Structure formats: C-alpha cells, structure tokens
Amino acid sequence: MYVSFYLKRTSSKNPTAIFARISYGSDMGLKYYLPESIHPVYWNKTTHRAKETVKFPEYPEFNARLDNISARIKTTIRKMINDGDFEHPTPVELKEALDRILKGKIAKRKTVTFLDFFTDVIDQSKAGIRLNHKTGKPISVNTIKTYSTALEHLRSFQTSDKEVISFSNIDLHFYSRYTAFLIKKYKLSTNSIGKDIQIIKLLMNEAAEHELHSNFAFKGKRFITVREKADTVYLTKEELEAMIALNLSDRPKLDRVRDSFIIGCYTGLRFSDFSNFNAEKINGGFIELTQTKTGDPVVIPIHTTVDTIVKKYCGKLPNPISNQKMNKYLKEITRLIPMLRKQVEIKFTKAGEKQVLSPEKCDLISTHTARRSFATNEFLAGTPTLTIMAITGHRTEKAFLRYIRVTPSEHAKLLKQTWEKRNMA
Numbered sequence: 001m002y003v004s005f006y007l008k009r010t011s012s013k014n015p016t017a018i019f020a021r022i023s024y025g026s027d028m029g030l031k032y033y034l035p036e037s038i039h040p041v042y043w044n045k046t047t048h049r050a051k052e053t054v055k056f057p058e059y060p061e062f063n064a065r066l067d068n069i070s071a072r073i074k075t076t077i078r079k080m081i082n083d084g085d086f087e088h089p090t091p092v093e094l095k096e097a098l099d100r101i102l103k104g105k106i107a108k109r110k111t112v113t114f115l116d117f118f119t120d121v122i123d124q125s126k127a128g129i130r131l132n133h134k135t136g137k138p139i140s141v142n143t144i145k146t147y148s149t150a151l152e153h154l155r156s157f158q159t160s161d162k163e164v165i166s167f168s169n170i171d172l173h174f175y176s177r178y179t180a181f182l183i184k185k186y187k188l189s190t191n192s193i194g195k196d197i198q199i200i201k202l203l204m205n206e207a208a209e210h211e212l213h214s215n216f217a218f219k220g221k222r223f224i225t226v227r228e229k230a231d232t233v234y235l236t237k238e239e240l241e242a243m244i245a246l247n248l249s250d251r252p253k254l255d256r257v258r259d260s261f262i263i264g265c266y267t268g269l270r271f272s273d274f275s276n277f278n279a280e281k282i283n284g285g286f287i288e289l290t291q292t293k294t295g296d297p298v299v300i301p302i303h304t305t306v307d308t309i310v311k312k313y314c315g316k317l318p319n320p321i322s323n324q325k326m327n328k329y330l331k332e333i334t335r336l337i338p339m340l341r342k343q344v345e346i347k348f349t350k351a352g353e354k355q356v357l358s359p360e361k362c363d364l365i366s367t368h369t370a371r372r373s374f375a376t377n378e379f380l381a382g383t384p385t386l387t388i389m390a391i392t393g394h395r396t397e398k399a400f401l402r403y404i405r406v407t408p409s410e411h412a413k414l415l416k417q418t419w420e421k422r423n424m425a
Contacts, residue, residue, distance in 0.1 A: 001077060003070045005048045007040055008033070015039045020069070021127060024077050025088040029129025030095060034069060035103055038062070069102065076101055090210050091120055114165045115154060117207050122147050137295055150199045157181050167213030170204060175223050189350045194226040201225065233344060233364045234373040234405045240265055242337050244305065256318040257329040259309045263317075264370030266303040268378075268391045271323050271367040279315030294393055327366045334362035376404040380414065 001024045008017040015037040022030045042056040043049075049066055050059040076097050080089045089097065092112055124130035125139035125147065132139060157178055158165050165174075175197070182188045182196065204218045217223060235243070244262060248255035264274035272292040281289045287300040302310075310317070321329075334340045340362040347356050371392065378388045385397055394400035406414075 001074060003073050005034070005066055005070075007038070007043055010040050010043075010045075012040055018066075020073060021129070022073060022077075022094070023129045024094075028088050028091065029124045029127060030091040031123065031127065032073075032095060032098055034066075036062075036065065036069075072101060073098060088210070090212065091124075092116075112212060114167050114170060114203070114207070115151070115158065117167075117212060118147075118151050118154065118203055121203060121206070122151060134294075140293070146195065147199060150196045153182060153186065153196055154178075154200075156185065160185070167204070167207060168215050170200065170215060171217035172220065172222055179226075187350060190226050190228045197223075198225045232372065232405065233361055233369065234376040235265065235365070235369060237377055239337070239339055240373065240377075242339055243333065246333065246336060248333070254329055254333050257321070257326055258333050259312070260318065260320075260326070261330060261333075261367065261370050263306050263309060264367065265373045265377075266306050267300050268371055268374035268388070269300075270371055271326070274370065275320040275323075275326070275367075278317050279310050282310070291393060296393060298391060298393070300391055323367055330365050330367070330369075331363065334365045335360075337362065340365070372403065372405060375400070376406060379404050379406065380410060382414075382417075 002022075004021050005018055006021060008019060010016075016039075017033055018036045018038060019031055019033045022032060038050060039056075042051050042053065042059070044051045049063045050056055052059055056062075077089065077094065080094070080097060090112070121130060122144060125144050128138045130139060131137060154165060160181065161177065163169070179193055179197070182193050186192075188196075201218050201223070204213075204215075207213055208216070240262070243258060246258065248258060260275055260277075263269070263277055264271065267274060267277075267287060269277070270291070270293055273289060276292075277287075281287050282302055285302055287302055287306075288297070290297050341360050343358045344361045344364070345356060345358055346364075347354065375388055375392050379385065385400060389395075389397070389400050392400070392403070394403060
C-alpha cells in the first residue's frame, strides 16, 4: 500500500489542486483529490511535499496536514479490510469513505456500470497502479491501447443500442447483438472481434472478484472468444540466408536494422528484447536475460550467426530504434530480396465475409516475423517442441502450434523425413 501526492497542474501560475495516487492490493488504486491546494513554485517534486522555504512560511503545518491525510487514508483502507466487509474496497467504495472522513460528505451511492469499471481499469493501468496479475508488471502501452479501442467500441454500441451496459445484461443476447454490431459498424475481422470479447470476459472475471456482480453468463460455452488462424508469414532458412547475404555497407542504417532483425530470427526474442541486445547478456556461449514482457528468465545458446553479428560490432550493438521505424526499414530491406517479391495468398474473415488478398511477401514482414521465423524453422528442423517453447515462452503446446506457420506440404516433408530416419535406424 502506498500514498503519493501530486499537483493537478504543475505549470499553473496560480495555486492548483493536490491529488493522492493511492495503490492498495495487487491491482487496486484510486486517484483522489484532496481539500488542499498550493502554488507549484512551492512544491517539491522529489518529496511530494511543500518546499521548506521562508517564501512559504506555513510549510510545516501544510506538510503535517499532508502526513495526517496520508495516515488517515491508509488507516481507512486497513479498517475497511479488517472489518471484514471488504477483501479490498473498490475505488468507488474507497472514495465514498474518504469523502466522509476527509471532506465530511455523505456520498450518494452510485451504481457502477460495466463501462464505469472498464474506464477505472484503463485509468489505473495508465497510472501504473493496476498490474498484470501474471507477471506483476505494469500494463503495457499496447495493451492499454487495445483496451481503449474496445471501450470505444462498447460506448458506441451503448449509444446505438440505447441501453446502459450493466454487469447483469452481459449475456448471450448481448453477445450476439454486440458481435453483429462490430461487423456492421466497424467491419472488423474475426480475430479483432475475438479480442474485444476476450477483454470483456477478462474484465467480467475481474469485476466478479471485486464482488461487483454475480452474472456468470460470460462463462457459458457459447460466449466464445472467436478466432481464426491468421495467414501471417515467416522467413525460411533460404530467405534468411538471402537477407544475411545482402550487401548493405553503403546503407548503414539498413545494415544495422537487418543485423538486429537477424538476431531476433536466431534467438526467438521479442522486439523489446532483441532490439536492446548486447554482448553483456552473453555468458559462456549462452544468452541469459530476463524477458521484458513476461519478466521470465531465459537462456538461449548463441547461434553462430548471432556470434558473427556481435563480433562485427565488437560487442556494442547499435542503439535501438522504435518498432514503427524498424518495420518501415524492414520493408525497404526485404524489397531488395528477389525471392521475397513473390505474391502470397492471405485469407481472413472481415465484416462476416471471407477475404483473399495477394500481397508480396516482403510487404508482410515486421519485427514480429523474427520470432515467428525462429519458432517455425526450429520446429521444421526437428527441435523438440518443449525446447522451443522454453525459449519463446509459450505456456501450452496448443498455443505454440497455433503460433508457428507450417504449410501442409511442409508437414508432409517432415513426415517423410521421419519415415526415412526410421528406416535408416
């Protein structure tokens, strides 16, 4: 549990309000405005208190009041938990209690809707208060963007439907109307619809843990997270060799991007890890690091190709660039490789209809292709699935097999090779 104080407007030329950022439990938090204000010039950003200066002579009393408020907030939370009525009070319940204690208000009980709860979740995630319950780490920026998009869809649906989305009415009737709305209004693909439903189910579970509802229709077998296998690509061993063989000495920026990407292709690391890779993470022929996304440790034998790149830069690899810029440069690089200029067929469902596109393979390459290429190539080379999963971090074989990209003809070749090895034994 912690309580920190911040100014509402740090650049204000007049006294500005002070709010408390309160974190309690594993994923609970509240941004609460105090009955106090101060001019920003008298505020110490390091101590989160008033500056000890003769220009603000009342600082001792002011800071004492903040200390007292902090103590009363913590006491209130402990009392609400220890009295047995709350495992952890919700932000709404805590605000009502603090309004009574600190401001003397008798708050009118507000019914928390699903969208109220969803908005609180996003606000707490942005503030770094709500953590990933599996990793204990703050929610990533990309996840918050995904949440925000889903919330926008739900608000639009609520306006169109002219009925408040409450916890009690998220049932199969809601499910069918909402998915139909996403198809008609936003022309979403099957996987995008599935992402929205996945988030709704996750938040309904979380809200139930906070005892905000007792509606479990979302757990029914027909309230499903729809998915279809995406036709995303990987780079074959031959295509990787062609990329490595490119002479980019006259284009150093592309040269560095290519080398960083190739490291990802031979380590299975995510962009957040391979873009920050350096020789300090190599120990006795193995790469040892803690994955940025999951917080899990991973040990990877250093491939000869990776070792060559590390030596090329004398252990000090280029400074990382943004994912967006790297994807842009990868398109330039892959368009220089003739075998990647071939067309590939992409099938998917959008707005309820089957779609088929035929882009050039080079236009489908992104930073994530590196990780998928590693997993698929190792699978085709006969590396045990569990060994690859230990590197990629997939927790189930089902999820891993959805991730790799092996065509029917490649599966046939694998089976043929297995038969040949069996006959030779």
